Amino acid sequence: MSNARGTGVPAPRIPDPPMEYDFAYMQDVIRALEVFISQERNPGALVAATLQLTDLPTSATGLATGELWNDAGTIKIAP
Numbered sequence: 001m002s003n004a005r006g007t008g009v010p011a012p013r014i015p016d017p018p019m020e021y022d023f024a025y026m027q028d029v030i031r032a033l034e035v036f037i038s039q040e041r042n043p044g045a046l047v048a049a050t051l052q053l054t055d056l057p058t059s060a061t062g063l064a065t066g067e068l069w070n071d072a073g074t075i076k077i078a079p
Contacts, residue, residue, distance in 0.1 A: 012036050 012035040015028040056070040063069060063078035070076075 009039065011039070 012032040014032050015025060018025055053068065053070075053075065056068055056075070057063060058070050058072075060067075060069050060076065060078040065078055067078045068075055069078060
């Protein structure tokens, strides 16, 4: 399941349709869509403009896979 805008909050799950559509199913679909719309409108406190990374290593040497490093002002991920 993917996260909503990388917030760590799981995206709402759209329920599988039953063989015949019923009122409870439609309520579940509407609820999931309302959660999705709410997450899109209110992504949370963490946005790229407020993210500050300081003291990153300037080389990938010795870093574990997935760790970040600063390559002359460009953030890279260690292989």
